[in-house]
Amino acid sequence: MEIGKVVAFFEQKKILCAVCLEAKENKYHFLTEENREISLGPNRIAHVSSHSLNINFPRETLVADLKKFGERQRELMRAISIKDLWEVVCSEAEGFSLRDLTELVFDSRASSDHEMALFRALADDRVYFKQKADLYEARDPEKVGQILLQLEREAGQERELQEASVWLAAVWAGETGPPPETNKRIVALLKEMALFGPETPEYARGKALLERAQISSPQAPFELLVRLGEWGEDENLFLHQHQIPQAFPEKVIGEAGQILAQAEKGIPVHPQDRDLTFLHPLTIDSEFTRDIDDALSLERVGEDYRVGIHITDVATFLNRHEEIFQEAMSRATSIYLPDQRIPMIPPALSEGTCSLVVGEKRRALSFLVRINSEGKILEYQITPSILQVERRLSYELVDQLLEEEDEELSRLQQIAEKLFRRRAESGVFFIPRPERVVRVNRDREITICKRDRESPSQKMVSEFMILANSLAALFLKEGGVPAIYRGQMEPRERIPPMGKFDPLQAYRLRRVMNRVEVSTRPLRHSGIGAEAYLTLTSPIRRFYDLLTEQQILGVLRGNPVFNETQLEEIITKVGPTISKVGLVEELTEQYWILRYLERRVNSTTPAVILDRFANKYLVHLNEYLLEVDMAANSSRTFVPGDEVLIRVEKVNARAGVLKIVPV
Numbered sequence: 001m002e003i004g005k006v007v008a009f010f011e012q013k014k015i016l017c018a019v020c021l022e023a024k025e026n027k028y029h030f031l032t033e034e035n036r037e038i039s040l041g042p043n044r045i046a047h048v049s050s051h052s053l054n055i056n057f058p059r060e061t062l063v064a065d066l067k068k069f070g071e072r073q074r075e076l077m078r079a080i081s082i083k084d085l086w087e088v089v090c091s092e093a094e095g096f097s098l099r100d101l102t103e104l105v106f107d108s109r110a111s112s113d114h115e116m117a118l119f120r121a122l123a124d125d126r127v128y129f130k131q132k133a134d135l136y137e138a139r140d141p142e143k144v145g146q147i148l149l150q151l152e153r154e155a156g157q158e159r160e161l162q163e164a165s166v167w168l169a170a171v172w173a174g175e176t177g178p179p180p181e182t183n184k185r186i187v188a189l190l191k192e193m194a195l196f197g198p199e200t201p202e203y204a205r206g207k208a209l210l211e212r213a214q215i216s217s218p219q220a221p222f223e224l225l226v227r228l229g230e231w232g233e234d235e236n237l238f239l240h241q242h243q244i245p246q247a248f249p250e251k252v253i254g255e256a257g258q259i260l261a262q263a264e265k266g267i268p269v270h271p272q273d274r275d276l277t278f279l280h281p282l283t284i285d286s287e288f289t290r291d292i293d294d295a296l297s298l299e300r301v302g303e304d305y306r307v308g309i310h311i312t313d314v315a316t317f318l319n320r321h322e323e324i325f326q327e328a329m330s331r332a333t334s335i336y337l338p339d340q341r342i343p344m345i346p347p348a349l350s351e352g353t354c355s356l357v358v359g360e361k362r363r364a365l366s367f368l369v370r371i372n373s374e375g376k377i378l379e380y381q382i383t384p385s386i387l388q389v390e391r392r393l394s395y396e397l398v399d400q401l402l403e404e405e406d407e408e409l410s411r412l413q414q415i416a417e418k419l420f421r422r423r424a425e426s427g428v429f430f431i432p433r434p435e436r437v438v439r440v441n442r443d444r445e446i447t448i449c450k451r452d453r454e455s456p457s458q459k460m461v462s463e464f465m466i467l468a469n470s471l472a473a474l475f476l477k478e479g480g481v482p483a484i485y486r487g488q489m490e491p492r493e494r495i496p497p498m499g500k501f502d503p504l505q506a507y508r509l510r511r512v513m514n515r516v517e518v519s520t521r522p523l524r525h526s527g528i529g530a531e532a533y534l535t536l537t538s539p540i541r542r543f544y545d546l547l548t549e550q551q552i553l554g555v556l557r558g559n560p561v562f563n564e565t566q567l568e569e570i571i572t573k574v575g576p577t578i579s580k581v582g583l584v585e586e587l588t589e590q591y592w593i594l595r596y597l598e599r600r601v602n603s604t605t606p607a608v609i610l611d612r613f614a615n616k617y618l619v620h621l622n623e624y625l626l627e628v629d630m631a632a633n634s635s636r637t638f639v640p641g642d643e644v645l646i647r648v649e650k651v652n653a654r655a656g657v658l659k660i661v662p663v
Contacts, residue, residue, distance in 0.1 A: 001020055001023050001028060001045075001048065002020070002023075002052065003020055003021065003022065003023060003055060004019060004020060004052040004053050004054060004055050005019070005020045005048055005049065005051075005052055006018070006019055006020075006049040006051045006052065006053060006066070006069060006112075007019075007020065007030070007045050007046075007047065007048050007049060008045075008046045008047040008049070008116060008119060008120070009030075009040060009044050009045055009046050010044075010046055010123075015046070015120055015123060016032050016033055016034065016070075017032070017033045017066045017069050017070045017116075018030035018031060018032040018033065018038070018040075018066065019031050019053045019055065019062055019065075019066060020055075021037070021055055026041060026042055027039055027040075027041060028040050028041075028042075028045070031059065031062055031063065031066075032066070033063060033066035033067050033069075033070055035059075035063045046119075046123070047098070047116065047119045049112045049115065049116050050112040050115070051069065051112040051113070051116075053065055053066075069113070069116075072113045072117075073113055073116045073117040073120055074117070074120070075117075076113060076114055076117035077117045077120055077121050077124075080105055080117065080118060080121045082121055082122065082125045082127070082128050082129070083127075083128060085101060085104060085105055085128070086128035086129065086138050086139075086144075088104060089101075089104070089138050090128075090138040090139075090140075090141065092138065094137075095132060095135030095136060095137045096135060096136050096137075096138075097134060097135060097136075098115055098118065098119055098122075098134070098136065099115060101118060101122075101136060102114050102115045102118050105118055122136060126147075127139070127144060127147045127148060127151070128144060160180065160182050161205075161208065161209060161212060162212070163180040163182070164180055164182060164183075164186050164209055164213075165209055165212035165213040166213075167179055167180050167183070167186075168186070168209065168210070168213040168215065168224060169213040169214060169215070171224060171227050171228060172213065172215050172220075172224065172227070174227075186209070187225070187228065187230055189202055189205065189206045189209075190206065190221040190224055190225050190230075191221075191225060191230070191231075191240070192206075193206045193221040194221040194222040194225060194231075194237065195237055195240050195241050196241070206221070219654060219655075222235075222237075222654070234339070234440075234444065234591075234595070236337070236339075236340075236588055236591075238583075238584045238587045238588055238591075239342075239584060239588075242580050242583070242584055244335070244342065244580070244581070244584060245331070246342050248327065248346050249323070249327065251323045252323050252324050252327045252346060253346060254323075255321045255323045255324045256324060256345075256346040256348050256349055257348075258321070259317050259318075259321065259324075259349060259353060260348055260349075260352070260353060263317075263353045267361055267362075267363060267386060269386070270316075270384060270557060272383065272384050272556055272557050273363075273383075273384045273385060273386055274366070274383050274384070274385045274386070275385070275386050276297075276308070276310070276364075276366055276385040276386065276387045277361065277386060277387055277388045279297040279299065279308055279387060280297065280388075280390035280391075281295035281296055281297035281308060281310055281356075281387055281389055281390065282295060282296055282297070282389065282390060282391040282392070282393055282408075283295045283296075283356055283358075283389055283391070283392050283393065284296070284393050284394070284395060284398050284457060284460075284461050285392075285393075285394065285395070286394065286395060287394040287396070288439075290341075290347075290350075290351045290355070291334070291343065291350040291351050291354075291355050291540045291541065292312070292355045292356045292357070292389075292392070293311060293312045293314075293354075293355070293356065293537065293538050293539060293540040293541065294309065294310065294311055294312070294356070294461075294465065294468075294537050294538075295308075295309075295310040295356050295364070295387070295389050296308065296309060296310070296412060296461075296464060297310065297387075298408055298411060298412055301370060303372070303373065304370050304371060304372045304373070304378060305370070305371055305411065305415060306368055306369065306370050306371075307368075307369045307371060307412070307415060307464065307467075308366055308367070308368055308369075309366070309367040309369065309464050309465070309467065309468040309537075310356070310364040310365070310366045310367075310385065310387055311364060311365045311366075311367075311468065311536060311537055311539060311549065312354050312355065312356050312362060312363070312364055312365075312539060312540060313354075313362075313363035313364050313365050313384065313539075313549065313553070314345070314349075314354045314539040314540055314546055314549065315365075315539065315546060315549040315550040315553050316363055316384070316553065317349065317353065317354060317363070318345075318546070319550075324345060324346070324349075327345075328344050328345050328543050328546060329543055329570065329573065329574060330573075330577070331344045331543070331577070332344070332542075332543050332574045332577035332578045332581060333541060333542050333543060333577075333578055333581055334350070334540070334541040334542070335581055335584065335585060336585065337585060337588045337589070338438040338439055338440045338446070338588065338589060338592045339439075339440035339444075339592070343540075343541075344540070344541060344542070344543065345540065350540045350541075354540055355540065356387075356389050357389065358389050358390070358391065358392045359388065359389070359390075360388065360389070361386055361387070361388050362386070362387060362388070362389070363384070363385075363386060364384075364385045364386070364387050365382065365383075365384060365385070365536075365549055365552060365553065366381075366382070366383050366384075366385040366387070367380060367381075367382055367467070367468045367471055367472075368380065368381045368382075368383065369467065369471065371415055371418075371419075374418065375415060375417075375418025375419050375421065375422050376422070377467075380471050382471070382472070382475055382552060382556065383556070384553060384556060384557070395451075395455060395457040395458055395461075396457075398456070398457035398460075399455055399456055399457045402456050402457070409460075412460055412464075413456055413460050416459065416460040416463035416464060417459075417463075419463050419464075419466075419467060420459070420463050423466070423528070423529040423530075424529065426529040426530075427490075427526060427529050428527070428528065428529035429488075429490075429491065429513075429526050429527045429529070430527055431498065431501070431506050431509055431510070432453065432454050432498055432499075432500060432501050433453065433501050433506055433625075434450040434451065434452055434453060434501055434625060435450065435451040435452075435453050436448070436449075436450060436451075436589070436624065436625040436626075437449050437450070437451050438589050438592050438593060438596075440592055446592055446595060446596040448593065448596055448623075448624060450625060454500075465537040466528060466530075468536060468537055469533060469534060469535050469536050469537060470528070470530045470532070470533055472534060472536045472548060472552060473485060473522065473530070473532040473533050473534045474532060475552065475555075476534075476548075476551060476552065476555075477522045477532045479555055481551055481555055481561055482520050482551070482561070482562060482563055482564040482567050483520065483534055483548055483551055483567070484518060484519075484520065484534060484544045484547060484548065484567055484570070484571060485518070485519050485520070485521065485522050485523055485532060485533065485534045486516055486517070486518055486523070486525060486533050486534055486535065487516070487517045487519060487522075487523020487524055487525050487533065488513075488514055488515070488516045488517065488523075488524075488525050488526050488527045488528075489514040489517075489524075489526060490514070490526045491509070491512045491513050491514065491526070492512045492513075492514065493512040503608045503610065503620040503622065504608055504609075504610055504620075504640055504641050507610045507611070507618075507620070507627075513527075514526075518544075518571055518575065520564045520567045520568055520571070534548055535548065536548040536549055536552070543574055544574070547562070547567075547570065550562075590626070590656075591653050591654075591656075592653075593624055593626060594651050594652070594653035594656070594657075594658055595653040597648050597651045597653075597658065598651045598652070598653055600648055601648055601649070601650065601651055602647060602648065602649070603647070603648050604645050604646065604647050604648075604663055605621055605622070605623045605624070605645070605646060605648070606621075606622045606623065606643065606644075606645055606646075607619045607620060607621050607622060607643070607644050607645070607646045607660075608620045608622065608641065608642070608643055608644075609638045609639065609640050609641065609642040609643075609644060610627065610640055611640055612632075612638070612639070612640065613632075614632075615631065615632050616629045616630060616631055616632050617629070617630045617632060617638060618630075619644075619646065619660065621646070621660075628658055628660065630646065630660050630661070630662070631659075631661075633661075633662070636662055638662075644662050644663075645662070645663040646660045646661065646662055646663065647660065647661050647662075647663050648660055649661050
């Protein structure tokens with residue numbers, strides 16, 4: 001290249017002019033119209049003009065000439081129609097040089113300015129021509145149509161992006177204004193970003209949208225949705241992430257309405273049903289419970305007692321109502337969160353027709369168990385029944401009545417204690433961990449408390465539920481009827497049982513315990529101390545319990561039951577959902593604990609060191625029954641079992657951040 005030649009080159013998609021100051025071994029040194037000196041290789045030079053400048057002129061003069069050169073070209077570009085040029089040559093198969101096209105647009109006397117103007121125009125418009133080396137080829141009409149359609153789409157997307165960014169910027173600033181036509185798509189994208197972050201398929205588009213709106217907060221998608229009123233400040237993202245439905249489909253609501261209509265006409269009696277309304281059973285639950293699925297009764301039979309464990313009959317109501325049954329299977333279990341409940345079956349059934357409400361006749365599956373004074377089971381019957389609950393009691397009230405020596409409750413407690421001692425002799429294995437109760441009221445006020453699972457009332461109810469579940473497993477096992485059994489192998493190490501809850505011992509015990517297994521064949525359950533075990537006592541709340549109830553009623557009434565293959569298929573469907581729900585319940589409860597602690601930054605709370613790792617400790621916060629990480633500090637060291645006072649230093653519930661330090 002000759003010294004003084006004017007060239008065009010691209011810089012960040014922009015065409016600039018420059019004059020060659022020096023040429024050396026395929027490397028050229030230029031002065032640009034922006035008054036910068038740069039070096040370019042041959043591949044960076046887009047076009048070499050026939051125009052030259054005298055490089056001996058002052059630098060300011062060269063820069064001014066380059067600017068004038070570019071301005072003349074841009075002025076000439078206004079007279080160029082690339083489309084018109086294409087229409088003239090589109091039928092030609094060969095390529096055209098830039099000079100040939102320049103003479104077609106202008107005339108044979110066209111200057112280097114005209115040539116450079118056309119070069120710029122062709123560079124700006126990539127629709128009609130494609131460049132191959134030094135030649136330009138006209139695209140065929142079909143390809144031109146495709147490119148124009150794509151450009152139209154891109155222009156539409158750009159308009160949408162601009163309108164949306166203006167709208168979101170206003171929302172972020174707290175202003176109100178009309179949303180764009182695409183607001184539903186924008187809201188959907190923001191939700192995906194808030195839930196799944198960079199894994200969102202259109203994350204790049206969403207990020208560009210926020211950048212255009214000049215919004216840089218990491219929590220921007222969520223915060224925008226709150227400001228738009230799409231989500232609440234404490235929106236449960238875990239439910240959205242795991243696609244857990246809260247409302248019931250119309251078909252399910254329709255079937256529930258049919259069941260209610262039938263129930264209003266009275267309870268249809270089956271030939272196998274027994275009228276047990278004379279027993280006057282009682283229920284014991286939390287004062288907040290609305291779906292009551294079990295009741296107890298007591299009769300004197302000579303020197304023995306007959307304990308009645310009555311489980312609400314949900315299966316009969318759902319018989320032939322496939323939509324509700326399938327919905328219950330897809331949900332797998334009711335979900336209990338600090339601020340809401342998501343039932344497995346519609347509330348009209350779970351809290352009404354299927355709930356053991358005081359003073360209302362209800363269907364039940366009753367276990368009538370004759371027990372002697374030593375707590376030995378002499379005989380048992382399982383029967384479909386009709387009963388009517390006489391008393392509804394809370395755990396707290398039962399504990400009070402036991403202190404006052406209520407005759408019926410005291411006798412039930414004595415029987416339960418003897419049943420437990422017999423189970424303990426066969427190797428019962430459990431952790432007496434208190435129950436953490438986190439509640440959020442309508443005003444979003446959070447309360448956290450501990451409830452003793454080993455209170456007299458809790459232990460009594462638990463023992464009778466274990467008895468019913470064990471007898472149900474025995475009944476189906478002896479009858480050769482498939483069921484969904486639960487089993488647990490002995491711990492990998494033998495650790496002495498705990499008399500009361502100890503955080504460190506409980507942690508070590510969990511580490512040697514084997515997981516509970518689910519199978520269609522009976523398994524020993526070391527934690528319960530039973531050779532066969534399953535769950536039945538919560539058919540309102542748990543699908544496996546509902547299924548067990550259906551199997552037993554099928555046997556008692558001579559109706560079809562699920563076979564082993566069908567049950568294995570159900571386990572495959574339901575098992576992952578149960579795991580997913582358990583995770584959502586755990587994460588949601590942790591969120592509300594962190595929300596509670598956000599208002600208690602710098603407060604202190606007692607804790608126990610559970611374990612030491614490379615750069616952190618695992619700590620049990622006694623007040624909240626919560627296990628959290630604490631960064632290790634070289635100035636202080638701890639060993640498992642150390643009791644420490646920790647300070648809450650930083651909390652962000654939405655980000656899942658809790659930073660604690662020892663005092």
